[in-house]
Every structure is written in structure tokens, then in C-alpha cells.
Amino acid sequence: MPRKKAKPTRIVKLDYGSAHTEKARYASREDRHFASEIGSADDFHDGAFYLVGVIDGHRGAACAEEVARFLPSVIGGGSSFQDAFARMDRVVRDERSGACCCVATVKGVLLEDAQPTLDVAWLGDCRAFVARRSGGVERLTTDHAPDKERERIEAAGGMLVDDDGCVRVGVRPDDDDDATTVDLLAACRAFGDADFKRPKPVVVATPDVRTMQLDSDCEFIVLCTDGCYEGLPTDERVLEAVKAGIADDESGQAAAAGARAVVDAAVAGGATDDVTCVVLRTVLE
Incomplete structure (x- = not known):
């Protein structure tokens, strides 16, 4: 009798969580973040839609606050990253404070015949990487630095x-x-x-964008503000903290526990800047 073909392993959902430092480096905490499942497979032709982001404010928190409030709805409404970032910058065009960020979307989760797609867009030195079940990490972002x-x-x-x-x-x-x-x-x-930015934009809000497909080997997607790397200087160290936090978790909120462990480890490692981390953990069938 012929053997039944094994059903391929696939990503069926994402567990997501976030954490940030409570004690601000300056008078107020300048980092912000967001993490949400915008809709289910029934709401989108390309499957469940997850949207997450970390925001690193500077010269005050006002701009970062506006970005956290406004940018998710623009991206969630279907705008491209380039259009969404340009629109966001027009909203804060008179704001003296500023904000760098890294934003990610995952689409296609729950679809039978499609691999989920990860899109990442960023400004500045907020970072994102993917960690694989087979070992190793892949950095998705490249810091924007003035000398470049x-x-x-x-x-x-x-x-x-x-x-x-x-x-x-x-x-x-x-x-x-x-x-x-x-x-x-x-x-x-x-x-x-x-x-x-006046009369000509010396600092710009044009994002770089990276797109990749997610398969069952992709275990974590991690986004961090730059303060994280002050205390945890490599992606591998960040990943170690995520895994340690999940291993110790008793709350049933694994991704949130992993994000909290990153923040605590970065502070213990000497970070003095605000630290924010978002973790997406893939759940397999």
C-alpha cells in the first residue's frame, strides 16, 4: 500500500511581543514601538497581515510619538513603504525633534499554497534580523550613516x-x-x-526596503532600536537573550518574554540609551 504523502510544515501564525526600558536616558523616554495583527486571512487576499515597528526618537519624543500614532494606519491601509514614509514626513514637517525607525510587515500567513512574505523598511540605525531554526541569523538592514x-x-x-x-x-x-x-x-x-530639511533636505525620510519569503526554517524576526546594540553588540547576542527569555517564560507569552529578556540583557550589558525590542516568533503547523 503506498504511503501517504506527508503534509509540508508551514507557518500558521505569528506570536508577537514587545518590550522597552522603563527608565529614560533623557527627561522622557524617546523610543516608541507598535506590534499588531491587522487582520485575518479572511480580511486580506494575501492572508493574515502582521505589522510591527520600533521607533528611535531624538531631540525629544514628539516626533516618535506621532510616528507611532500615524504610520501604522497608513501602512495598514495599503500604502507602499515609500509613500507611507513620505506622507508621514509631511505630517511632522514642522517638528524639530526627529525619529528613526524600522518597520516590518508579514503577509500570507494561513494561506495553503503561498509562502508568507516579509517586508522590512527602515530609516537610520534601527535594525532587524531573521533567526533560523537550522542555526544562524541574517541581518535584514544596513545602518544609514552620514559618512556613507x-x-x-x-x-x-x-x-x-x-x-x-x-x-x-x-x-x-x-x-x-x-x-x-x-x-x-x-x-x-x-x-x-x-x-x-529646509531649504533643501539634508536629512531625508526615504526608506530602504528589503523583501524576502519566510519558510518554516525562519524561527524569529527581531527588530531593535540602536540602544539594544550598545549592550548586546551582535545579532547573535540579541538572539541568545531572546531564546533565554522564552526558555524561562511561565506566562505563555513567549515572544513578549523574549523581547523583555533582550531589553534587560542590553541594560545589564551597559546600554545607557533607550532600548526597545519587538519579537515575532513563527508557529508551525
Whole structure:
């Protein structure tokens, strides 16, 4: 009698959770995040739709707060990342504070004949990686750094300044060529930062985007703000913390426990900046 063909293993849902530092580096915590399942397979032709993001504010929390409030609904409404980010930047065009971010969507979960698709978009140095059940991690993002965008920055009227070993974007206040001081910013891509975007945008909100298919070997998707890597300098160290948190979890909320373990381990490792982490764990059939 012929053997029955084994049904292929596939991702049937995502367990997601988030965590952040409670104690702020500055007067108020500047990081924000969001994590949600926007709809079920019945609501979308391409299956269940998950949307998560981490937001790293600077020079205050106002811009990060606006991004957390507004950006998910724009992306969830079907806008491309490029259109959504451009629209978001128009909303905060007068905001002096700024925000870098990393956002991810997963589509296609629960569909019988399709592999889920992961899309990641980012500004600045927030990071994302995928961890595999067979071992190893794959970084999905590349930090946006001023020294890598010198030509664009200088063409827009900005400059690069070595600020005690850190290369920053510089602009003269009020576009005054005779100004003796220069305003400095570590980010070269961010929402907000109005004084770095007029008359020409020296800092831009144009995201880079990465797309990949998820298979059953993809165990975790992890997003972190840059403060995480201050205390946990490699993706492998971050993943170790996720797995340790899940192994110790007694709450039944594995992804949230993994995210909390990352934040706690980063702080224990010496992180002084705000730390935020979002974990998506794939659940197999």
C-alpha cells in the first residue's frame, strides 16, 4: 500500500511581543514601538497581515510619538513603504525633534499554497534580523550613516563634522553661511528634524526596503532600536537573550518574554540609551 504523502510544515501564525526600558536616558523616554495583527486571512487576499515597528526618537519624543500614532494606519491601509514614509514626513514637517525607525510587515500567513512574505523598511540605525531554526541569523538592514551619504548631504548644502570621533551631519543655523556655530545630528535619514530639511533636505525620510519569503526554517524576526546594540553588540547576542527569555517564560507569552529578556540583557550589558525590542516568533503547523 503506498504511503501517504506527508503534509509540508508551514507557518500558521505569528506570536508577537514587545518590550522597552522603563527608565529614560533623557527627561522622557524617546523610543516608541507598535506590534499588531491587522487582520485575518479572511480580511486580506494575501492572508493574515502582521505589522510591527520600533521607533528611535531624538531631540525629544514628539516626533516618535506621532510616528507611532500615524504610520501604522497608513501602512495598514495599503500604502507602499515609500509613500507611507513620505506622507508621514509631511505630517511632522514642522517638528524639530526627529525619529528613526524600522518597520516590518508579514503577509500570507494561513494561506495553503503561498509562502508568507516579509517586508522590512527602515530609516537610520534601527535594525532587524531573521533567526533560523537550522542555526544562524541574517541581518535584514544596513545602518544609514552620514559618512556613507556624503555626496547627497553636501549636494543639499550640509556638511560632515567629526564630533569627538562620531561623524555627524552639520547645517548652519537658519542657512547662514557666516554662522560661527553648526547644528549637528547623528542621523542622516529620519522623520521630522525640520531644521535639517529646509531649504533643501539634508536629512531625508526615504526608506530602504528589503523583501524576502519566510519558510518554516525562519524561527524569529527581531527588530531593535540602536540602544539594544550598545549592550548586546551582535545579532547573535540579541538572539541568545531572546531564546533565554522564552526558555524561562511561565506566562505563555513567549515572544513578549523574549523581547523583555533582550531589553534587560542590553541594560545589564551597559546600554545607557533607550532600548526597545519587538519579537515575532513563527508557529508551525
